[in-house]
Amino acid sequence: MSHYTEDELSAFALRPEAIDDRERVEQHVAACGDCRSTLDVIEAFDSALHDPLPWEMAESTLVRREAPPALLDHARAIAADDARARELVMPLVDSVIRFRAARIDDDPRFYTLAVIRLLSKVANGMHERQPQFGLVLADTALTIAEKLPPSLQAQSAWYMGTAWKERANALRYLGRFKEADEALDRAEEAFESDDHVEPFDLAIVKYVRATVCAETERFDDTVRLARESAAQFLLYGDKRRYLAARLVEGFGYYCVDRDREAVPIFESVIEAARAAREMWILAGSLSNAAACYTHLHLYDKADKYYAEAVSVFTDIEIPTECARTLWAWSAMKVESGDYENGLPELERSLDRLKRFDLGNDASLATLDLAAGLLASGQPDRVPALCRSVAVTFASEGMTRSARKALAYLSEAVSAGTATADEVRHIRTYLERLPTHPNQEFSQLQ
Helix, strand or coil: CCCHHHHHHHHHHHHHCCCCCCCHHHHHHHHHHHHHHHHHHHHHHHHHHCCHHHHHHHCCCCCCCCCHHHHHHHHHHHHHHHHHHHHHHHHCHHHHHHHHHHHHCCCHHCCCCHHHHHHHHHHHHHCCCCCCHHHHHHHHHHHHHCCCHHHHCCCCCHHHHHHHHHHHHHHHHCHHHHHHHHHHHHHHHHHHHHHCCHHHHHHHHHHHHHHHHHCCCCCCHHHHHHHHHHHHHHHHCCHHHHHHEEEEEEEEHHCCCCCCHHHHHHHHHHHHHHHHCCCCHHHHHHHHHHHHHCCCCCCCHHHHHHHHHHHCCCCCCCCCHHHHHHHHHHHHHHCCCCHHHHHHHHHHHHHHHCCCCCHHHHHHHHHHHHHHHHHHCCCCCHHHHHHHHHHHHHHHCCCHHHHHHHHHHHHHHHCCCCCCHHHHHHHHHHHHHHHHCCCCCCCCC
16 A cells, blocks of 8 residues: 655645545545554644643753654644544534534533644635534534633633634635624634744734635725735745735735736736646636736636636536636626627526526626626517526515615616616626625616
8 A cells, every 4th residue: 555745644734625635635544554643643743833832842952853752742642632532523524413413512522622623623624615514613612612621721722713713714604704803803812812822823814804804895904914914824834825815915906906916916826826736726816817807808818817717627626616717707708799609608607507506696697698688789588587686686585775776677677778787787786785785776877
């Protein structure tokens, strides 16, 4: 049996969701005692770095080639705790129902720092696929932290900060941005209360907050926080997080129509991510660069970047993002006046979004299609398309403002006076409504 190297296992321990063949690594480690033992030591050493003991010893110990016995004993104890935590927790996290039914926060066997760390780690891998389950895991970690015996509570600052950070991550994916901000405040407080506060942990909090600011349109804060966290990640040699933070910085500029400042950032990330084979970041930077060039009406460049983004998302098997990118690409073609190719591709993109149950995206894509049909002089299908959008929003619980916007659209379409620009105006309003629920609808002037 071939084995993974220490470098490969270290990369897996640091960020398993970034590994291209994650499932194969997990299966191998589960079956191979040698690789499992190596991974245990790597994870134990990583945990030990967050514990005061190694640093206290470092300040009072002469430099030597061999690790102090006490540090090795401490690392072994952490490895044993982690192994026990895996035995208890991992059989439960493959099912939301099974995990909830286990009620581990009422079972003293789970009241350990290792369980809190493991729950936070599993939550981190859940956010993109099952953010609601990620939230349950993070909340369970926090509940357990409150029930730790006093001797462990004194050591729990880093673990609490990590659990609060994962709660914030889950809330961000669920669109509960105010609560995410509050969770980040708690994470920051917990990390700063540690006797050995680590700037790297605070940088991660800044990075997550930058993404929340982007979602809530606080774009000056987005750029500032992303840039500050990127600088810290670079100091620590974490290339992946550095590139991710730079991607968010560029997004902050893009969202306030500063595309000429955003494009160089995205293109530098594209080059670095391609060299480092960070494929998820490469795909995101490609699609963002394409969006910038669309804003700048440089459609040939946008077309090139969209094509590569779709190819990368396909290769790394992220079908939902592939569907969204195909939607943006086809909408760009329609905007550029290429109705012959753009409209059929937009139709196919709409079908894909529906298949993946991306209802809100499908409604916005339907309005893109309606605007394209009006712009190309094909208004016959527009009334039916607009009615389908109204039905979708109604089923999801329309706000008064959304009803007002859609009623205006319905009247204009019925009267035959609707224009492509008016449809796009309403589409933009509806897209912004979740983050601006109190914004009143106004007609296009």
